[in-house]
Structure formats: C-alpha cells, structure tokens
Amino acid sequence: MKRFFQRLLPLAIGKYFNLLVLLAPKKAAQKAYLLFCTPRRGKVLPIQSEFLANAAYERITVEDMEIQTYRWPGKGKKVLLIHGWESNTFRWRNLIGFLKDAHYEILAFDAPAHGHSTGKILNVVRYTACTRSVVERYQPDYIIGHSMGGLTAVYHQYLHPVNSLKKIVTIGSPSDLKDLMLQYQKILRFNDSVLQALDKYVKGRFGFGIREFSTGIYAKDLDIEGLLIHDELDTIAPFRASEKVHNNWKGSRLIKTKGYGHSMHQDFVSEQVMDFLNS
Structure with a gap:
C-alpha cells in the first residue's frame, strides 16, 4: 500500500502543476523549481x-x-x-x-x-x-x-x-540540465507549459536556460x-x-x-x- 501511494504522489504533484500553470505560471514554476532542488535524503545515518x-x-x-x-x-x-x-x-x-x-x-x-x-x-x-x-x-x-x-x-x-x-x-x-529536467518532467508527467514556465524562471534567476547549461x-x-x-x-x-x-x-x-x-x-x-x- 505504501508503494502504491508513493507511485501516485508524483502524478498528483504533476497534475497540480498542470492546473497551477494555467492560473499562475510563475508560481507553478517556482514550486516546480523548489521541488526539483529539494533532496529527500542525504543526511548522515548513525x-x-x-x-x-x-x-x-x-x-x-x-x-x-x-x-x-x-x-x-x-x-x-x-x-x-x-x-x-x-x-x-x-x-x-x-x-x-x-x-x-x-x-x-x-x-x-x-x-x-x-x-x-x-x-x-x-x-x-x-x-x-x-x-x-x-x-x-x-x-x-x-x-x-x-x-x-x-x-x-x-x-x-x-x-x-x-x-x-x-x-x-x-x-x-x-x-x-535539459536531460535532468526532462527526466523530472517524465517522473511527474507535467506538461510542456510547466516546463516552459520553469525554463523562464531558471533563466531569470541564474542567467541561463534549461537548454543552455x-x-x-x-x-x-x-x-x-x-x-x-x-x-x-x-x-x-x-x-x-x-x-x-x-x-x-x-x-x-x-x-x-x-x-x-x-x-x-x-x-x-x-x-x-x-x-x-x-x-
């Protein structure tokens, strides 16, 4: 059951981004960027x-x-x-x-x-x-x-x-960076509108686009x-x-x-x- 919900969660997040980008593209991009940059693990274990x-x-x-x-x-x-x-x-x-x-x-x-x-x-x-x-x-x-x-x-x-x-x-x-982002898109299954908004957000923040790095x-x-x-x-x-x-x-x-x-x-x-x- 836990694995079932773990598989569903990325899809739910992707659908959320797909809806949000219609109303607030920059906010959708910002949330997608923060999720992309947030590790789930990596802390030192005992x-x-x-x-x-x-x-x-x-x-x-x-x-x-x-x-x-x-x-x-x-x-x-x-x-x-x-x-x-x-x-x-x-x-x-x-x-x-x-x-x-x-x-x-x-x-x-x-x-x-x-x-x-x-x-x-x-x-x-x-x-x-x-x-x-x-x-x-x-x-x-x-x-x-x-x-x-x-x-x-x-x-x-x-x-x-x-x-x-x-x-x-x-x-x-x-x-x-393009390869990493396309893999990210594949996992969450968000649409190209989200990817384009994310590209614009990254470009504005760092000076390079997803396809430029x-x-x-x-x-x-x-x-x-x-x-x-x-x-x-x-x-x-x-x-x-x-x-x-x-x-x-x-x-x-x-x-x-x-x-x-x-x-x-x-x-x-x-x-x-x-x-x-x-x-």
Whole structure:
C-alpha cells in the first residue's frame, strides 16, 4: 500500500502543476523549481557516523549556509572529494581507503541540505559557490566528483579557473540540465507549459536556460587533465553525457564500464582513479 501511494504522489504533484500553470505560471514554476532542488535524503545515518568521526571537522560559512568539511591528513598531495545528489561524504569510504594507503591528504565536504551541512535546497549554482570557498581555503591539487559532484567540478573550473589545480575526475556525471529536467518532467508527467514556465524562471534567476547549461559545452574551455568514468548502462545519468564532455575536453580520457551501475564503488573504479592521480 505504501508503494502504491508513493507511485501516485508524483502524478498528483504533476497534475497540480498542470492546473497551477494555467492560473499562475510563475508560481507553478517556482514550486516546480523548489521541488526539483529539494533532496529527500542525504543526511548522515548513525551507521555512517563512526566512519566520518575519524576525520578532522571544520565548518565554514558560505553565503547563508554552514558547510561541514572533513580532512584526513596525509603527506602527499591534496585531493578534494565532491559527492552527488542525496548523498554525503560517507559515499567516498572505499576510495578514501585507497587514498589513505597512498598517503594523500583527503578533503571533502557535505553539500548544502546534505550530510551535516545546513540548507534546504541544492542546485549547481549553490554547489559551485561552496566548491569555490572550499578550493580557496584548502587549495587541493586534484578534484574528484561523483554524479552531480562531477558536474559541479567541471562547471567550477570553467567558471573559476584554478591554475594550481592539476587534474579533475568525474564519475557517472550528467552534463546537460535539459536531460535532468526532462527526466523530472517524465517522473511527474507535467506538461510542456510547466516546463516552459520553469525554463523562464531558471533563466531569470541564474542567467541561463534549461537548454543552455551544459558541461559538455563548458569543457571546451578547460585547460587541465581530466578522467571521466561512466557505466554505459547507467540509468541515472546517461553515458552519452560523459561522451559529450570527453569529446570537447582536449585533455581528457574516458573509461567505459558495463554493469557497474551509477554509484560505482567497485575497486576497479578506485584503481583507475589512483592510476590517473599517480601518473
């Protein structure tokens, strides 16, 4: 019965947006945007706390947010880890083991509205602002991002080029905001009038439209080494996203896996990342 209502709820929300857009397009767009940017989960679970407790904590203020950062000390170069949607720093537990063994200094932070950080919504603009503050404060040599974290890493380097940054790794990352929004529309089944109102709202708020934001386009301006790892059967972020970024990123390498899913916690993935960092 619970699953039945869970399936009905998105459809009910979509119908609500379809009605509201007829009366108040901007209000419908605003509500659709806030829902799109509001995570359902991502907070630290009790079972995850013990692992994270081994790190050094520091909270930094970014705009109206308190961002939780983590540091595992090491004698080597600094690696910044950026997690994806509805996740937190714990998602890096496997890779952190590899990085520790190689004596890297490991840095990470919880996204707004995730983990131990404050906030209620997350979008790429807020995530990029947080990344910029963390990068300026800790000056990492490498950045590794999963899913939305990888998208943010690329967008951050495009928007705020860091000359001291040597390499970027993205794992299972999307590229086009359009793909994410069309997936959102498919789940809720709202009509194109809602999508058009949402596009107008995003354009007015951030200066780019739904079809204009693309790390595949931004990658053309990147002057840094990159590694993209993506599973061809990924159902969350399409493999073509990394293909598009790779084709436009002159200093990049693309590794395709099959059957690894979206999370990609496998040792093979960590080994490829380590080989790239060490090369």
